[in-house]
Amino acid sequence: MHDQTTGVLLSVDRVVSEKLIHWQDGAMQPLEAHEFPLHKIFCSEYDFRVPDYQRPYAWGTEQAGQLLDDLVEALERSSDEPYFLGSVVLVKRKGDALADVIDGQQRLTTLTILLAVLRDLSADAGLRSELSKMLVEPGSPILRLQPKPRLSLRKRDAHFFASHVQTTGAIPGLLAMKPDAFKTDAQAAVHANARLLHERLAGWSEERRLRLIQMLGSQTFLVVVSTPDLHSAHRIFSVMNARGLDLTPADIFKSQIVGALDDQVSDTYAARWEDAEQALGRDDFTDLFLHIRMIFAKKRAERELLKEFPEQVLASYLPGNAAGFIDEVLVPFADAYEQIRDQAYTSIAGAEAVNSWFRRLARLDNNDWRPPALWALRHHADDPVWLDKFLQSLERLAASMLIRRVYATPRALRYASLLRELADGHGLAAPSFELTPAEKDETLARLDGDIYSASKVCKYVLLRLDEIIGQNPGVTHDHPRITIEHVLPQKPAASAQWRVTFDDEERSYWTNRLGNLVLLNRTKNSQAQNYDFAKKKDVYFKSKKGVPTFALTIQVLAENEWTPALVQKRQDNLLESLRSEWSL
Numbered sequence: 001m002h003d004q005t006t007g008v009l010l011s012v013d014r015v016v017s018e019k020l021i022h023w024q025d026g027a028m029q030p031l032e033a034h035e036f037p038l039h040k041i042f043c044s045e046y047d048f049r050v051p052d053y054q055r056p057y058a059w060g061t062e063q064a065g066q067l068l069d070d071l072v073e074a075l076e077r078s079s080d081e082p083y084f085l086g087s088v089v090l091v092k093r094k095g096d097a098l099a100d101v102i103d104g105q106q107r108l109t110t111l112t113i114l115l116a117v118l119r120d121l122s123a124d125a126g127l128r129s130e131l132s133k134m135l136v137e138p139g140s141p142i143l144r145l146q147p148k149p150r151l152s153l154r155k156r157d158a159h160f161f162a163s164h165v166q167t168t169g170a171i172p173g174l175l176a177m178k179p180d181a182f183k184t185d186a187q188a189a190v191h192a193n194a195r196l197l198h199e200r201l202a203g204w205s206e207e208r209r210l211r212l213i214q215m216l217g218s219q220t221f222l223v224v225v226s227t228p229d230l231h232s233a234h235r236i237f238s239v240m241n242a243r244g245l246d247l248t249p250a251d252i253f254k255s256q257i258v259g260a261l262d263d264q265v266s267d268t269y270a271a272r273w274e275d276a277e278q279a280l281g282r283d284d285f286t287d288l289f290l291h292i293r294m295i296f297a298k299k300r301a302e303r304e305l306l307k308e309f310p311e312q313v314l315a316s317y318l319p320g321n322a323a324g325f326i327d328e329v330l331v332p333f334a335d336a337y338e339q340i341r342d343q344a345y346t347s348i349a350g351a352e353a354v355n356s357w358f359r360r361l362a363r364l365d366n367n368d369w370r371p372p373a374l375w376a377l378r379h380h381a382d383d384p385v386w387l388d389k390f391l392q393s394l395e396r397l398a399a400s401m402l403i404r405r406v407y408a409t410p411r412a413l414r415y416a417s418l419l420r421e422l423a424d425g426h427g428l429a430a431p432s433f434e435l436t437p438a439e440k441d442e443t444l445a446r447l448d449g450d451i452y453s454a455s456k457v458c459k460y461v462l463l464r465l466d467e468i469i470g471q472n473p474g475v476t477h478d479h480p481r482i483t484i485e486h487v488l489p490q491k492p493a494a495s496a497q498w499r500v501t502f503d504d505e506e507r508s509y510w511t512n513r514l515g516n517l518v519l520l521n522r523t524k525n526s527q528a529q530n531y532d533f534a535k536k537k538d539v540y541f542k543s544k545k546g547v548p549t550f551a552l553t554i555q556v557l558a559e560n561e562w563t564p565a566l567v568q569k570r571q572d573n574l575l576e577s578l579r580s581e582w583s584l
Helices: 003-022 061-076 105-121 125-135 155-166 171-176 185-202 206-218 230-242 249-259 263-280 282-297 305-312 322-342 351-362 370-380 384-403 408-423 437-447 455-470 504-510 533-541 551-557 564-581
Strands: 032-037 047-049 083-091 098-103 220-227 483-486 517-520
Touching: 061 083, 061 105, 061 185, 061 206, 061 408, 083 105, 098 105, 105 125, 105 155, 105 171, 105 185, 105 206, 125 206, 155 171, 155 185, 171 185, 206 220, 249 263, 249 282, 249 305, 249 322, 263 282, 263 322, 282 305, 282 322, 282 370, 282 408, 322 351, 322 370, 351 384, 370 384, 370 408, 384 408, 384 437, 384 455, 437 564, 455 483, 455 517, 455 551, 455 564, 504 564, 517 551
Parallel strands: 047 098, 083 220
Antiparallel strands: 032 220, 083 098, 483 517
């Protein structure tokens, strides 16, 4: 491994790798770990296979879009600095190209899709040929190599991937396929990510796409960890992911901070650091440093934390004020993080309102809202009225971005803008809190559409509605399982009354909309889902004690029939509740 190419992060990876080589019940194992540019990854040295026991390809458009965003940022920096994509763990014998992928399938598959999109967008036949060779081994009688894809997915998806992605010229046909053509969720994910990447790159000039291809081939690196033993590979993967041996960035920063203190106080401050880490747990404590970096830098990350945190945070405290970092930054923000995570804010009055916002925000599918919340709690912990108003605005913004499916990069940019405004003294009047007319319209349009298909959005919105309708702010439901149920079933039997009450067009329109959905605290029953309305209310929507837990469900039980007109009325009422709650 070469320190000059990937810097501090790979130095840490080397430490981890050296530990792993000597690990395995004290016995030396034939493990290798090297970093390679992508043109050395997608070549004849590797015949990547995804074993059938692995989970299917599952990256969504958010992850694929984020990967492209990160690559674009590296490209636009116009630097010769290598871009590090992480690591893959393989079962592979030295000298043999065959490599079972134990960890890294999602990244390798998405990179393959990206290269295929770039290949089929290129007007240069020579460039298309070079990219094709990165995706498919052309074969060589001299080297006894058979033509085959560089990466083979699980058996159910391997032929689809080879035909519709790795074959030159296949991408336009893939993009034209209809949703019912995909036999697995993995194939649908491949299609969705190919469409996203194609839409993003099609508008680029040939010259700009060429620069991206050149950066991908020679400046983009992966660390390949390989061992010939499957058991060894799985243990390595478990250790790396459980962080049992590797140093976290927080460990590195601790050595720098505590090492800068005088001997008389270093033990005291080391104990304060360790108390904060123990209170949060190792994973959350590591995440805290990401949030602190965001609060200080007020912009989304462009490089790894090990490089940015010292520049953007520690430079203000080292070498002369290491104690100040622990006193003024680490301990207060760790305490705030614990209160937010555990919904454990305390004050003489108003604490429950603040904790209710933390509970709502915790239901989101991301933690990007935490830096502004940490900033607010750090600076206004003694003012619960101010915190209540601030968190209300933060939840409104976060909910709108969730509903509009705003992915990681623009989310981070919005929160970074908010942090800059807070630092400038805008407070509750920060402009980034405000939704534009277009954002309000899109939020309402999404709420008025097929919301059930976006499951994370749907559950969040239904739980918020349940609070509003039940006039029970911040209510929590202590159930092991909360499910979303259709009143009008998704697939009623041919003889069911549902098909008389709702014609095909009405069923298609209403089935997945808010007005037709309720919450249950039980696992779905496929037979009960299709009961007619009266029986479904009595048998399925009521709890074991006869009364459902959720206000949304109680609302439905009050109805004597379920018709298109009634669902329309309920849809309008629910939308009006959300419009009022979020000032849309």
